[in-house]
Amino acid sequence: MTDRAAARAAKSALSARLSDDPGVVGIGLSRRHDGYVVKVDLTDPAAAPRVPGDVDGVRVVTEVIGVVRTS
Template sequence: MGCMSDRTAASAAKRLLASRLAARPGIAAVGLARQDAGYVVRVDLTDAGAGAGVPQDVDGVRVVTHVIGAVRPL
């Protein structure tokens, strides 16, 4: 598992994971985040249970989850 991925590798992993998770309930967003000296894919969840089945890495890029709660329009 690489946690010091460059932006290009992390972007490719983000696109792949976003397409895999697109229809799953509880997934609020899939994006990139800086961590240490590189990038990780960050998956924002509406609740902790939604994280079950989210992989720990995609193509060697580390995936982190973060519970943000329910998303409501402003």
């Protein structure tokens, strides 16, 4: 089970790594049945291979949400 502190540290590391990736529109934490995971929101499925499956032992999950538009 991954605790919140470990997930936060992994999120910070992953945010730095993916900060310039145009396919990534958001990085956050999500609680799952086995603890916390880092959740990466993507513009399209083609960006998924650039996201690692885990960071420092913390599981990373992706979700394609599309392009984020502001009004």
